[in-house]
Amino acid sequence: MKPSRRGFSSFRYALEGIVTSYKTQRHLRFHCVAAVIVITAAIALSLPVRDIALLLLVIALVISLELVNTAIEAVVDLAAPEWHRLGKIAKDAAAGAVLVAAVFAIAIGVLIFYEPVMSWLGFR
Secondary structure, eight states: OOSOOOTTHHHHHHHHHHHHHHHHOHHHHHHHHHHHHHHHHHHHTTOOHHHHHHHHHHHHHHHHHHHHHHHHHHHHHHHOSSOOHHHHHHHHHHHHHHHHHHHHHHHHHHHHHHHHHHHHTTOO
């Protein structure tokens, strides 16, 4: 670890963490692609700004938890390269946090998109 961080160094390190995680974590890439699709659809359907803000919030939550999950997995692997019950619990709990956030993000997306999509398809 580097001794001190000044100015934009902390920001640069954070970006390095995001980029490295994006390059190495398949699930993070999936969530990012899904986020782009969701935001594009929200704009195309002219959703209200409040709905787009809520979508951005749940997207940020899922992506943030995916980054935390990646950090926990890396720390567990560093601390205990061999399999350990406690390491498994830590990794599984972190993955579970991502899953909970993703499921609720999907539920919120369905609630927000249902009516506009039905109208667009001509069912309302």
